[in-house]
Amino acid sequence: MNDILEDLPSDLDNPFFTQFRYSKVNGIGREEGVTRRDPSSILRVNDIYYVYYTRRKTIRKIREGIKNLSEQDWMTPVTDWDLSEIWYATSLDGFDWHEKGIAAFRGPKESWDGRTICTPDVLAFGNRYYLYYQAVAFPKMKRSRNVIGMSWAESPDGPWHRFDKPLLKPGNQGEWRNQNGDDETVSIFGDWDSHKIHDPYVIVRDGKIWLYYKGQPMGWHMKNSGGIGWGVAFSEKPEGPFIKSKLNPITNSGHETCLFPWGSGVASIITHDGPEKDSIQYAEDGINFKLVSNLTLPPPSAGPFCADKFSNTKEGKGIFWGLAHLAQEETKEQNSFLIRFDCDLNKVQKRHGFKNNDVGFNEDVLLSNDLIASNDQISWEVNKKIINKIDEPKNRKVLNPTGDLSLSTKRNHEIYGVYKDDQNELFTAFKYFPLTGFPYEDGFSRNTPSKVIFHKGEWHVWYDCINKKGSEIRHASSLDGLVWSETKACIIKNCTNPDILKWKGCFFLYVVKKYLKNNKIVKTKIFVLESPSPLGPWGKLKDLGLFQIHQNSPYLLVRQGLIWLYFNQSKRLQTEEVEWRVLVSDEAKGPYNEISSKPVLTSGYEVFFFPHSNGVVAIAGYTGPYKNTVFFSENGFDFFVKGKLSAPPLSGGPYVPDAFTHTKVGIGISWGLAEMEAFESSQSKSINKLVRFECNLTKNVDRTGFFRPWNFRYPEKAYLGSKFILTNDQKIKFKRKTKFTDINMKIYQPTIYKDKQSE
Structure with missing residues (x-):
């Protein structure tokens, strides 16, 4: 940190x-x-x-x-x-x-x-x-x-x-660029509070x-x-x-x-x-x-x-x-x-x-x-950013502050390197879009989607489907990432948290297996299955042999010619005291070895990772002391805070174009799938659905509509909905x-x- x-x-x-x-x-x-x-x-x-x-x-x-x-x-x-x-x-x-x-x-x-x-x-x-x-x-x-x-x-x-x-x-x-106009363009910047003081x-x-x-x-x-x-x-x-x-x-x-x-x-x-x-x-x-x-x-x-x-x-x-x-x-x-x-x-x-x-x-x-x-925001051609051609003046007070500085200003320049969200290439708003093709099943929740992959003209994703009787891993495919076709047969039962790896021409599905005693989960461990195709057939479960009692949320990237396995571990199930670890191997089924003895992160029950520039980005969701935070690491295991996010995806499974390509300059991401809580009219309790998210975290295209100066606002239903309302x-x-x-x-x-x- x-x-x-x-x-x-x-x-x-x-x-x-x-x-x-x-x-x-x-x-x-x-x-x-x-x-x-x-x-x-x-x-x-x-x-x-x-x-x-x-x-x-x-x-x-x-x-x-x-x-x-x-x-x-x-x-x-x-x-x-x-x-x-x-x-x-x-x-x-x-x-x-x-x-x-x-x-x-x-x-x-x-x-x-x-x-x-x-x-x-x-x-x-x-x-x-x-x-x-x-x-x-x-x-x-x-x-x-x-x-x-x-x-x-x-x-x-x-x-x-x-x-x-x-x-x-x-x-x-400072000095307005056009003295007779009313736009807010300047030729000389003034003090940090040169325009308005409020509140x-x-x-x-x-x-x-x-x-x-x-x-x-x-x-x-x-x-x-x-x-x-x-x-x-x-x-x-x-x-x-x-x-x-x-x-x-x-x-x-x-x-x-x-x-x-x-x-x-x-x-x-x-x-x-x-x-x-x-x-x-x-x-x-x-x-x-x-x-x-x-x-x-x-x-x-x-x-x-x-x-x-x-x-x-x-x-x-x-x-x-x-x-x-x-x-x-x-x-x-x-x-x-x-x-x-x-x-x-x-x-x-x-x-x-x-x-x-x-x-x-x-x-x-x-x-x-x-x-x-x-x-329009799902269409790349519509969303290529039009760059303002105006030659902006330098702002020395912002870019190179001198004199006595508050602790907050020091953090700004030593950690974030920017003063505004739109100057931060790792800042984005997240936007969401409903999916079709996942039929409603009474009492079933669809959760924790894997990374999305593209293979032979189709998008593929794996996720767990849970009801009172237990859990199973399912698969769906799509031609456009919006309309999906769900494979009817489950891949494996009593497993959750899938993620996918493509390695040496084969596909490897990593899952978390639950061990029950008196109908209570007493242990969770990471296993892997192998298949020559995203459509299967899948082989038998193989235990990766990791040592912690509770292992969850495996996430796979290929980096520096090795498989990097990120996962969280805890001494107790369903606790905020999770540690994210990373192991490496040259074989999908292991053995996996430590690359760092320290936790790479201490927040986020489900975190997703992707190559970006010369390093790796991690986005932590709603859990832990560094919730809703974006991190960056040049070496893949020493992560540093780079900013805060609003409404990041829950259990995000992004499409990572270079997840398995040994890249030295990461492209980043622009979309993926996540889970969200929803209420069906026939149900008194909520279920989880899959939803598509969009963002502006890719290096090769800058998308419009994912930043606005006053940030994105939450609706009344957020504050007065069931999760945040003061109970009687x-x-x-x-x-x-x-x-x-x-x-x-x-x-x-x-x-x-x-x-x-x-x-």
């Missing part, structure tokens, strides 16, 4: 790991024609919870009747958060909310905050309350700079008084106000631009002046800001964008963040309830719950709405049911709007517990404080 990236403990032993669970809220949830999004952190004052949020209710829909931004008016929003103001709501339990009305108003139409104020956070400091928010002037153009504004009140219910100037502005500008988030630490924010550079859509990151600025007073840290940016990833005191330091929830997306990070000093946990489906725009956020504490307790939003990007509707999240990120009390780390996405999610592959039992237990354990906000009282408003 990378020296600068610390090894992570198992998820079960990691206090920073949690599964997030979601639930609908009453009063500020979905409402036709009304947008509610970007919740602040939550106050608790006199046993009442307060939340502040972006709210929009406009006569017209987004861009209704507007072709160009220059045509905008005061009735038609150009984005979901345009023409919005800050509203607030209260609650006694965090589930049932009462919308109270507007908190902070926009400024005069001609002012710096006249068009929009949004993405608020709240500060309790001394005897007053402060709302910090993103502000936009009219007209809202692509090149519009965003600033941070503020309003203050003596009560969380207001009235709120507008501060008449911005508290924080973007950094030093203010405040805590009190070391007797000062720490204002965290998200920065976006000019020319962000260009290849050599920096990416989205977070910065921090400090002030002794709520109204400033705020001084930006010299170590900014302090994260290399993340979208909306979310942080909370943890022990003597600060923890953050990093979502959506960048090479360390979907993670929790921790900084003892509040600035130099290290990655401490990888997550699946963290809350978008999280606003947690954090009782000690303003207490100047060195003993931060963490968080249990908060609010988030499902934005227009997720719902594909005109309006966003708020939901609740629950988690187990509290140092004092632990919650049961939040440590499940083997949670994938089902059919409703994988075949939703953002993640389904279109017919968990809700009841939370209400019972928080009645006695939730405390009101601890507010720092400065010893010397005189503000300008009181003068």
